[in-house]
Amino acid sequence: MDRRSIIKHGGIAAVLAAGAAPAVHAQAAVRWRVASSFPKSLDTIFGSAETFSRTVKALSGGRFEVSVHAAGELMPAFGVVDALQNGTIEMAQTAPYYFTGKDPIFAFGCAVPFGLNARQMDSWMEHGNGRKLLDEFYAKYNMKSFSAGNTGTQMGGWYRKEIKTVADLKGLKMRMGGGLFGEAMAKLGVVAQNMPAGEVYQALEKGTLDATEFVGPYDDEKLGFNKVAPFYYYPGWWEGGAELEFFVNTKAFEGLSAENKAIVEAASKVAARDMTAKYDALNPIALKRLVANKTQLKPFSKEIMDAGFKASMEVFAEHEARSADFKKIHQDMRAFQRDQLLWTRFSEYRYDNYMTGVKL
Known part of the structure; x- marks a missing residue:
């Protein structure tokens, strides 16, 4: 019996039983690496990258995994932009103003003196022109950006x-x-x-x-x-609201499926909110300890x-x-x-x- 006859007389059940169905391929697994500019001891900032990684894995059902590497593991803390630019890694977590030696414009992605506070920075980046203008600039370095969180106004x-x-x-x-x-x-x-x-x-x-x-x-x-x-x-x-960023290699991002692109964006939002909330929860208690000491x-x-x-x-x-x-x-x-x-x-x-x- 040929395939058309199977379909005609037996329907889909017969097709499956006869092994005549088109091959169905599971979505290929994706494995990325994110290099941080921070040590593991900073569970606030470095922890944002870990939160991102966990969220990506959970949202993808384990099909998309991002391994997290502290400063110095894959490259020096300030080597992440060069690594992204040449495609050595897919992703970095860093403070953009570390790279003003390349161009002073990098500072606007993090904090400038007498600049925006945390809420204002988030608003400018996501609902003003901030993200658009900065991603146009970051394109020169083969990367785009997502928020990794904000520290809030820092100490002097x-x-x-x-x-x-x-x-x-x-x-x-x-x-x-x-x-x-x-x-x-x-x-x-x-x-x-x-x-x-x-x-x-x-x-x-x-x-x-x-x-x-x-x-x-x-x-x-x-x-x-x-x-x-x-x-x-x-x-x-000088840091009314310092934003940390996830920098993503443009080619790596464009190579993702629409679903995985959405997962990256959603996971960054989870990580960013968690970092800022963690700082607000932990800083007052730590300040009291410091003054007591x-x-x-x-x-x-x-x-x-x-x-x-x-x-x-x-x-x-x-x-x-x-x-x-x-x-x-x-x-x-x-x-x-x-x-x-x-x-x-x-x-x-x-x-x-x-x-x-x-x-x-």
């Missing part, structure tokens, strides 16, 4: 001596995460040092660094900065904040004069920020300001 760092005036900053050797902040601080006399988080403690202990900034109480306590630098300043005016918590003076603002605006103007692309992205961000600041005057700012002054 750890110092081995008190910083009372702008003059106290002159000659200070300070580890900074990268970006335009270093240029602004250089105008105030600070000698910027860019190094991975895992190397900072020893440098402070030996005195080759005078100060460091990283994130906030929970991460900073884990890294032990309070043991080698007693003065803890706030706020980190004799950390001297101090605000930056208005003089220092004003000097930082002036220096930062000079840096932005200098870069705008050199790069039309920089100017386009910066001006778009500031226009968005002006509307956000207008709105927050009537919402979060008023509410939070009141609530911090009452006894619960």
Whole structure:
């Protein structure tokens, strides 16, 4: 009996029984690697990559797996963009402003001095022009971006001596995460040092660094900065809301099925929300521990904040004069920020300001 006769007389059951059905192939398994710029000890930031990996596996029923590698395992912490550009890895988790040596525009993907806070950054990236403008820029490096989470407004760092005036900053050797902040601080006399988080403690202990900034109480306590630098300043005016990013090699992403592309996007949203919520939950408790252990918590003076603002605006103007692309992205961000600041005057700012002054 030929195949047409089987179908005619026996229907689909007969087709299957006769082994005459078209071959059905399961979707091919996908295996990616994500290289982080952070150590495993930071369960907040590095944990975002782990959350992403777990979510991808769960949503795909195990057909799509992403192995997570800490800084130094596959490449140095600051080598991830080069690896993505040449296709060595499919994905990275990092702070874009680490790569301002390649182009200052990278800073806008993470944080710039006196920039957006966490909610504003999320809004600009996802519902303003931020993601669109930055992905156009990242295309030069064969990659696109997804949020990995936001730290919220960071602390102003750890110092081995008190910083009372702008003059106290002159000659200070300070580890900074990268970006335009270093240029602004250089105008105030600070000698910027860019190094991975895992190397900072020893440098402070030996005195080759005078100060460091990283994130906030929970991460900073884990890294032990309070043991080698007693003065803890706030706020980190250079990181009002630092966004961490998942960078994905463009070719690798385009090679995914529509389903797997959606899984990557959904998993990044899960990881991003989890990171920010984790910071908000853990930072207050860690700050109380630090203060109980004799950390001297101090605000930056208005003089220092004003000097930082002036220096930062000079840096932005200098870069705008050199790069039309920089100017386009910066001006778009500031226009968005002006509307956000207008709105927050009537919402979060008023509410939070009141609530911090009452006894619960």
